[in-house]
Amino acid sequence: MNGAGEDGRDARPTEMWKLEGTGMARERIDPDAVLCEGCGYEIGGLGEGYAANACPECGRALADSMPGHRKGSPLQREPGRGPGAICRTWWRVVRHPWRVWDEVQPAESGELASRARVLRLCTNAMAVLPVLALLVSVVYAESITPVAAALRWMVPLLAGFFVLLEVLCRIESIGIRTIGRQRGWRVTPGVARAVIAHASVGWLLAAVLIAGGFWLGRWFQGLVGVGRPLPAGDWLGAIVETAPLLFPAVGFLIGMLVFEALVYVGVRRMRFVNRVPAGGEADLAVLDEPRP
Numbered sequence: 208m209n210g211a212g213e214d215g216r217d218a219r220p221t222e223m224w225k226l227e228g229t230g231m232a233r234e235r236i237d238p239d240a241v242l243c244e245g246c247g248y249e250i251g252g253l254g255e256g257y258a259a260n261a262c263p264e265c266g267r268a269l270a271d272s273m274p275g276h277r278k279g280s281p282l283q284r285e286p287g288r289g290p291g292a293i294c295r296t297w298w299r300v301v302r303h304p305w306r307v308w309d310e311v312q313p314a315e316s317g318e319l320a321s322r323a324r325v326l327r328l329c330t331n332a333m334a335v336l337p338v339l340a341l342l343v344s345v346v347y348a349e350s351i352t353p354v355a356a357a358l359r360w361m362v363p364l365l366a367g368f369f370v371l372l373e374v375l376c377r378i379e380s381i382g383i384r385t386i387g388r389q390r391g392w393r394v395t396p397g398v399a400r401a402v403i404a405h406a407s408v409g410w411l412l413a414a415v416l417i418a419g420g421f422w423l424g425r426w427f428q429g430l431v432g433v434g435r436p437l438p439a440g441d442w443l444g445a446i447v448e449t450a451p452l453l454f455p456a457v458g459f460l461i462g463m464l465v466f467e468a469l470v471y472v473g474v475r476r477m478r479f480v481n482r483v484p485a486g487g488e489a490d491l492a493v494l495d496e497p498r499p
Contacts, residue, residue: 315397413462
């Protein structure tokens with residue numbers, strides 16, 4: 208397929224996407240080109256009076272690809288509402304993990320970039336709280352040491368957990384941008400920033416499952432019984448013995464998979480997103496702009 212649409216024009220961004228299976232690096236797509244968000248066909252220059260009013264390649268309505276058509280997530284729309292907007296953004300991502308990506312705006316620069324950083328940092332910071340609650344409860348229940356004295360080693364441990372989440376987010380951002388270049392997608396720094404920030408709710412789930420997994424493991428030990436000699440090949444006994452460590456590890460992996468799944472869906476839904484020009488929201492008039 209040569210990537211040409213019904214009007215006979217070359218649609219190089221679409222052709223690049225259709226060749227994604229080769230794994231070869233693609234030529235960088237113009238960040239200001241107006242593309243169909245469904246297939247990557249360049250719709251800039253079609254003309255506002257274009258009769259079909261839909262992408263010649265995939266049939267997506269042109270209005271659904273216009274810069275500025277995305278209304279933004281709750282935090283992007285209501286930054287002044289602080290914690291309430293952040294909580295609504297978490298709930299929106301959890302409740303509508305597919306649909307939400309048709310609303311999220313790319314966080315290229317300025318206020319949107321700042322809000323994306325705030326969302327990511329707040330989410331990762333909140334993920335520390337369940338782990339803190341777990342450590343305090345264990346110290347208190349086991350009477351290992353006074354809680355005040357335990358804070359001396361808890362603080363570095365919690366800080367390390369926060370840094371770990373930030374590093375994983377950074378690695379993921381680099382990864383999706385690299386994959387985007389290889390597959391001919393337009394995964395700009397702003398797209399990666401917005402996707403990672405909204406998908407980081409997966410780390411919050413991971414932290415809750417870590418804490419819950421530990422106490423579930425302890426309960427499981429009490430239910431089955433521990434302390435008896437393990438016969439050779441008794442794999443169930445080995446699971447019981449390690450349950451307080453095994454269950455939290457599984458919980459962290461589940462949260463990581465949720466994070467990865469949200470990133471995957473977000474990148475797929477935003478791989479050809481059009482950013483709003485400096486002058487503000489754009490409408491169908493951009494279709495009249497001639498192609499370079």
